[in-house]
Amino acid sequence: MLNTPRTSASRARWAFVLYGLALGLLLAALQVARYRWLLLHQAQEWYFGLIALLFTVVGIWAGHRWRSGRNSAVQTPVALAPPPADTLSGAELEQALQDLGLTSREYEVLQLIAGGLSNQEIAGRLFVSLNTVKTHTSNLFAKLDVQRRTQAVQKAQALGLLPTAHPKV
Amino acid sequence: MLNTPRTSASRARWAFVLYGLALGLLLAALQVARYRWLLLHQAQEWYFGLIALLFTVVGIWAGHRWRSGRNSAVQTPVALAPPPADTLSGAELEQALQDLGLTSREYEVLQLIAGGLSNQEIAGRLFVSLNTVKTHTSNLFAKLDVQRRTQAVQKAQALGLLPTAHPKV
DNA sequence: GCCCAAATCACCCGAAAGTATGGGGGCATT
């Protein structure tokens, strides 16, 4: 591609590397602009980094004339080893809940939310009105600093407040 | 990848060839422009902005290109989720997905849903419209036999399709 | 008795989510 002078292959390669890098960075910038308000959440940085890396790889690849490769140089980048501890228990749990300021009722609701129940169903389960459930969820979200139930579940699991579903295997 | 047997290597190759070609042309054009009329000492913001736009478009286009077909590209950012501790991996995963009839795109959406993203955000990440995301989620739910995203996440985790959030402790 | 936090409920409203249906394009298989 791009019948760049055969003068030096390394030169062309370099150009492509730079090109890919620039592309990645710009794309990242675009994303940043687009999701600026989201920046606090999640590991957005990883995402950007990966995109940049990916485009770099693509650039190199293109420069290299795609020779089979496809070595999925993508899965490598991010790999952190997590200490797989699961759910807190007993005193620890209570402590965690207290730190967060979660009341028992809110925690109940949280559990049911994680169970995939709708507010209406939760209301039925707890013998309270839908409005009450809404209030609880609202307070819950505020305390967990999230704005969606999926996020709440995620965060709660990350904090060890909720058991994570395990494959039965 | 995943559920897409039809993707021949030729398609991907073609996309990359085009990509490389576009890259080359742009590079060349830039060089020409730079040493022709364009200035080294003037409003570089302009110049830069233009370049940024071009690069971004190309990047998006390219990503768009190979994403539809095989999902190798976009799947990466998604896959930056915590390493699979209690998740199926590799062949097992693909088998499970195939058994469920989940397409690669649907699986991507599932992952993002599990990440706590809204449909709108997912649309932004995948560079598709909100409606498309809705379609995917809808099909996804049907295949998982659930009717809410929280349920989908739960079930997927139970099936080992998704990594479970780990306490950071 | 007073105060407070928790729990309950209500109403409103806008934003998401979810459902249903249809259409168009690309690509691989037959």
Added chain:
DNA sequence: AATGCCCCCATACTTTCGGGTGATTTGGGC
């Protein structure tokens, strides 16, 4: 050429969420 997936997008509609505000009740603690 026909067929079948998959992906993408749209419109229309209903339901659910989530945020905001305010109110009442109840059990404890000071």
